[in-house]
Amino acid sequence: MNKAAFLAAAVLLAGYHAPALAQAKPAAPAASAPLTADQKEHAVEDFGILSGAMRSDQVPDDVKAALMGCIYSNPLSKISSAIDQISAANPGKVDRTKPDSVLGAMAAVCGYKPSQAPSAATPPAEQKPPAGR
Numbered sequence: 608m609n610k611a612a613f614l615a616a617a618v619l620l621a622g623y624h625a626p627a628l629a630q631a632k633p634a635a636p637a638a639s640a641p642l643t644a645d646q647k648e649h650a651v652e653d654f655g656i657l658s659g660a661m662r663s664d665q666v667p668d669d670v671k672a673a674l675m676g677c678i679y680s681n682p683l684s685k686i687s688s689a690i691d692q693i694s695a696a697n698p699g700k701v702d703r704t705k706p707d708s709v710l711g712a713m714a715a716v717c718g719y720k721p722s723q724a725p726s727a728a729t730p731p732a733e734q735k736p737p738a739g740r
Contacts, residue, residue, distance in 0.1 A: 626736065642684070649703070650687045656706045669722075670714055677717030689716040
């Protein structure tokens with residue numbers, strides 16, 4: 608996982624999906640329509656990406672915490688569907704062939720908000736030579 612690409616995708620997508628998904632209560636089990644081939648494929652890919660992210664030292668701990676809380680509180684089908692919705696609503700921003708892009712969308716869906724980049728360091732004040740030289 609490329610940390611820079613992931614963070615760029617997460618920052619880009621952070622405002623596109625309501626983070627309420629992370630706080631949603633699990634729905635009672637109900638009969639559901641069979642999954643389409645695309646839904647199955649995306650769910651398997653999303654689970655693989657999630658699993659890889661949890662093992663990666665390139666993914667920050669706060670992202671891992673958001674993802675873990677999200678998957679623990681929501682069915683993968685709901686998370687995967689939300690990623691598909693973000694992808695459809697933002698063509699070219701979520702590329703399902705790029706795991707970093709999908710991980711960024713997943714983090715946004717799960718309510719992760721990247722912290723603001725640290726402000727640029729103030730350059731040191733110019734030193735004047737001691738008087739008398």
